[in-house]
Amino acid sequence: xxxxxxxxxxxxxxxxxxxxxxxxxxxxxxxxxxxxxxxxxxxxxxxxxxxxxxxxxxxxxxxxxxxxxxxxxxxxxxxxxxxxxxxxxxxxxxxxxxxxxxxxxxxxxxxxxxxxxxxxxxxxxxxxxxxxxxxxxxxxxxxxxxxxxxxxxxxxxxxxxxxxxxxxxxxxxxxxxxxxxxxxxxxxxxxxxxxxxxxxxxxxxxxxxxxxxxxxxxxxxxxxxxxxxxxxxxxxxxxxxxxxxxxxxxxxxxxxxxxxxxxxxxxxxxxxxxxxxxxxxxxxxxxxxxxxxxxxxxxxxxxxxxxxxxxxxxxxxxxxxxxxxxxxxxxxxxxxxxxxxxxxxxxxxxxxxxxxxxxx
Amino acid sequence: xxxxxxxxxxxxxxxxxxxxxxxxxxxxxxxxxxxxxxxxxxxxxxxxxxxxxxxxxxxxxxxxxxxxxxxxxxxxxxxxxxxxxxxxxxxxxxxxxxxxxxxxxxxxxxxxxxxxxxxxxxxxxxxxxxxxxxxxxxxxxxxxxxxxxxxxxxxxxxxxxxxxxxxxxxxxxxxxxxxxxxxxxxxxxxxxxxxxxxxxxxxxxxxxxxxxxxxxxxxxxxxxxxxxxxxxxxxxxxxxxxxxxxxxxxxxxxxxxxxxxxxxxxxxxxxxxxxxxxxxxxxxxxxxxxxxxxxxxxxxxxxxxxxxxxxxxxxxxxxxxxxxxxxxxxxxxxxxxxxxxxxxxxxxxxxxxxxxxxxx
Numbered sequence: 270x271x272x273x274x275x276x277x278x279x280x281x282x283x284x285x286x287x288x289x290x291x292x293x294x295x296x297x298x299x300x301x302x303x304x305x306x307x308x309x310x311x312x313x314x315x316x317x318x319x320x321x322x323x324x325x326x327x328x329x330x331x332x333x334x335x336x337x338x339x340x341x342x343x344x345x346x347x348x349x350x351x352x353x354x355x356x357x358x359x360x361x362x363x364x365x366x367x368x369x370x371x372x373x374x375x376x377x378x379x380x381x382x383x384x385x386x387x388x389x390x391x392x393x394x395x396x397x398x399x400x401x402x403x404x405x406x407x408x409x410x411x412x413x414x415x416x417x418x419x420x421x422x423x424x425x426x427x428x429x430x431x432x433x434x435x436x437x438x439x440x441x442x443x444x445x446x447x448x449x450x451x452x453x454x455x456x457x458x459x460x461x462x463x464x465x466x467x468x469x470x471x472x473x474x475x476x477x478x479x480x481x482x483x484x485x486x487x488x489x490x491x492x493x494x495x496x497x498x499x500x501x502x503x504x505x506x507x508x509x510x511x512x513x514x515x516x517x518x519x520x521x522x523x524x525x526x527x528x529x530x531x532x533x534x535x536x537x538x539x540x541x542x543x544x545x546x547x548x549x550x551x552x553x554x555x556x557x558x559x560x561x562x563x564x565x566x567x568x569x570x571x572x573x574x575x576x577x578x579x580x581x582x583x584x585x586x587x588x589x590x591x592x593x594x595x596x597x598x599x600x601x602x603x604x605x606x607x608x609x610x611x612x613x614x615x616x617x618x619x620x621x622x623x624x625x626x627x628x629x
Numbered sequence: 630x631x632x633x634x635x636x637x638x639x640x641x642x643x644x645x646x647x648x649x650x651x652x653x654x655x656x657x658x659x660x661x662x663x664x665x666x667x668x669x670x671x672x673x674x675x676x677x678x679x680x681x682x683x684x685x686x687x688x689x690x691x692x693x694x695x696x697x698x699x700x701x702x703x704x705x706x707x708x709x710x711x712x713x714x715x716x717x718x719x720x721x722x723x724x725x726x727x728x729x730x731x732x733x734x735x736x737x738x739x740x741x742x743x744x745x746x747x748x749x750x751x752x753x754x755x756x757x758x759x760x761x762x763x764x765x766x767x768x769x770x771x772x773x774x775x776x777x778x779x780x781x782x783x784x785x786x787x788x789x790x791x792x793x794x795x796x797x798x799x800x801x802x803x804x805x806x807x808x809x810x811x812x813x814x815x816x817x818x819x820x821x822x823x824x825x826x827x828x829x830x831x832x833x834x835x836x837x838x839x840x841x842x843x844x845x846x847x848x849x850x851x852x853x854x855x856x857x858x859x860x861x862x863x864x865x866x867x868x869x870x871x872x873x874x875x876x877x878x879x880x881x882x883x884x885x886x887x888x889x890x891x892x893x894x895x896x897x898x899x900x901x902x903x904x905x906x907x908x909x910x911x912x913x914x915x916x917x918x919x920x921x922x923x924x925x926x927x928x929x930x931x932x933x934x935x936x937x938x939x940x941x942x943x944x945x946x947x948x949x950x951x952x953x954x955x956x957x958x959x960x961x962x963x964x965x966x967x968x969x970x971x972x973x974x975x976x977x978x979x980x981x982x983x984x985x986x987x988x989x
Binding site: 299301302303304305306307308309310311314317318319323325326328329331333334335336337338340342344349365366367370371375377381394399400401402403404405406407408409410411412413414415416417418421422427428429445446448449450451452453455456526561562563564 | 659661662663664665666667668669670671674677678679683685686688689691693694695696697698700702704709725726727730731735737741754759760761762763764765766767768769770771772773774775776777778781782787788789805806808809810811812813815816886921922923924
């Protein structure tokens, strides 16, 4: 009995033992989820109000009318006998809560995996994205073909080639689902607006664990500084907006994709991130040395920035762990470890850490 | 024991018996939901492809790149021992799947209610809305204050007054949630694109019952004509795009809001809608006679159009029932009967109809 089979066995799952490559197309009968409560709500945001008086006979006249926007949208599920701390999931750039739902090849994502492990889950669409589309700032949306860029940027491979051994199913429908799990910004990306809405979510839902992905990493650090109800942060491949104390921001890290700078915050704010355990994960196929492929080179710079940041937080008494997955025995992970073919093992690694930090 | 209490009792629910006005802020402990399977996927849509060759060293150049868009996004849940036919839920204008989730005042919507009654549920975001935001047609989004219009248009009242006896909670947070459950179009509303994606959903998920709301009524009729897997249609307050046979389209119905015309389709297509049972619901506070309040007058015209349409479908051998809720003993319903304060009773009415039509 190998590790994976044993793991499924101890969870009491009824599964067909089939080659993992066939998992996507085979019916895998799992135990039912028992949900004590589920629902959705908007949280945070602001209101625009026009002067004047609304005239119900002239409903198209905006005088005296209001506009609620910039909230997050959240769908939550609480399993029966839930663990004390829920997990709040924030997506990355171009993505929405789907990131953590069914994987592109049709398996369970972290939403179901952590529900099965007894955690309440809060799936967030950040302000101005997906179901939280009502933005107080205008936007022009243009359908610009860009998916070969994302295929490379998300380190599935360098289009049209998949990385050897990549943890990503090569069937056509997987790629179709993967591209369709993107959705545009309906207003400017704004770290402040997003972290305000997330802090409001923690106020409403109570203390919890924040999981972020990619561009969501920045709003995650800010949420950790804004809310004392963030009890831990788990960041998958954070990119821009690492926060450093004023006067200690490192030089930008050169790379062939985009400028990567730290962001200055007051030392007192920065120190709040020393009060909670933090774990940061990066996947495979990140080059050691500068590369002329921008999609790879950027993540080299981010990993370096993450290590710099972790060292400084830890110097101030913090508890940050950076896991470069290939060094921990996980090969072939993309920018989305939580939905990769080995996502159960990736979840296991997190479960061990949560237990170690007494967060479960 | 009144009807409502008795109903909850027979479902075996553990509830606190409290005045309904307090329901929004009181914890109501329900039996757990047992979910055999849940997940999400994109369905339908199209692909734009640019000529040329993608150069991974110039990722911002769209040459050789693709764009997947115009799909629907669907989150589904299948209860243990699900009934044979699932229910597919399509929202209306300015809305997304939230329409059928938690109500603005915090109670369970049709998603949970029909899960509890044993139906699998498919919650749809139509192409170019919400989580299905990737549109192949460009859009400009502008935050125009318009909520007092919607308050009236959705017949909560005529701003700032609530209708007397309206089935809508008057606390401030309810209105906040109500306005924030809107999200903009990220591309033009297109009946053909939406019904194509819905037909693809029925192809994927198998035969089922289609529930539509408001503007979603039009795509619903087209889906019923495109897919023989639509086994029934339940339309809450359908608006534009009633389909009539060529040569039998009635004159537009004058009203003070917008032009309301039928749409011509080939007779053979129209006749497909005579092959399935259809029920159409309208709420309260729709005037009998022309009104100078456009938000009310429009629904008077829609109800008249629905009756005309039902008569014609039935003349051709169809099975359409139009329920004007006040005539059936339900007072105070808004444009959203499925999330109104009496939504359990509204669901009961539907359950009785589904049973009568052998759809459960």
